[in-house]
Amino acid sequence: MAFAKDDLYTDMILELFKNPNNHGKLENPDLYVEGGNPLCGDQVSFTMKIENGIISDIRFYGSGCAISTAAESLLTEMVKGKKVEDAAKISQKELFAELGDIIQTRIKCALLGLVVLKKGIEEYKKSGVKRTSIRGIVV
Numbered sequence: 757m758a759f760a761k762d763d764l765y766t767d768m769i770l771e772l773f774k775n776p777n778n779h780g781k782l783e784n785p786d787l788y789v790e791g792g793n794p795l796c797g798d799q800v801s802f803t804m805k806i807e808n809g810i811i812s813d814i815r816f817y818g819s820g821c822a823i824s825t826a827a828e829s830l831l832t833e834m835v836k837g838k839k840v841e842d843a844a845k846i847s848q849k850e851l852f853a854e855l856g857d858i859i860q861t862r863i864k865c866a867l868l869g870l871v872v873l874k875k876g877i878e879e880y881k882k883s884g885v886k887r888t889s890i891r892g893i894v895v
């Protein structure tokens with residue numbers, strides 16, 4: 757299936773939506789964080805293993821649109837193998853460089869996972885909290 761340049765979804769986004777990387781849930785995670793966008797109801801949860809301050813493994817699951825799912829899939833690839841503090845520094849610009857062109861009206865979808873993940877990591881760094889539930893996120 758070919759897509760015109762102004763199509764809402766790129767081939768990569770559709771492919772990652774259908775076959776996301778690191779999809780699922782880790783047993784006995786060292787860090788769990790969940791959150792959602794109350795405007796659309798989409799939810800995402802991340803489970804992570806942390807060894808010597810490094811995110812050695814990560815999985816995500818939830819119910820999300822194609823763009824949020826693709827962004828979360830890319831995000832898991834970006835943080836795996838990184839130090840926890842470096843993962844917390846991943847920027848919107850870095851994520852969008854991986855994701856490609858995102859039309860303005862869908863930026864909130866693309867940012868959902870990044871906002872949830874960063875808040876969970878920040879809580880973990882600040883107070884060692886291993887389970888964070890973030891409600892009412894409006895990106």
Ligand code: FES
Nearest residue numbers: 796798821824865
């Ligand atoms: Fe809810 Fe995309 S429509 S995150």
